Amino acid sequence: MRKPRDFDAELKALEDKARELKTRKVQQLGELVIATGADQLGSDELAGALVAITETKDTAKREAWAKRGVMFFESRSRRVAQASQRNRRSTPAQSGGTPSAPSGTGAQ
Known part of the structure; x- marks a missing residue:
């Protein structure tokens, strides 16, 4: 049943x-x-x-806005990546000890 x-x-x-x-x-x-x-x-x-x-129905304007949005996200992701690389490089110098594994590794 x-x-x-x-x-x-x-x-x-x-x-x-x-x-x-x-x-x-x-x-x-x-x-x-x-x-x-x-x-x-x-x-x-x-x-x-x-x-x-x-x-707005003008497809040219909408495409231009979309391209600008893509550029915004790409430049933002580059800045985040560069900042994280700077942080990883400066971590051993700040701690004064041996370099440790980045905390961002592991399963998500």
Whole structure:
């Protein structure tokens, strides 16, 4: 005999997952606003700019914005990589001891 499905539990699990995904999305959007410096704008200005962007149908403008976004993320990842390399190089000199393994290694 088959075990009956608990639809209420499955629905609750899906709702929890959806809530978690929405929370993560909101957090990532907030981080993006801060990373780009857009948190310096007023909320009205930022909302107006986003509305204008979403209403834009000009594909050339949208492609230009996309390229600029790619360049932003690439330059940002290069800066993060360079900073981590500087930190790794300076760690033994600061500690005065033997170099230790980077703490960023291991399973994620």
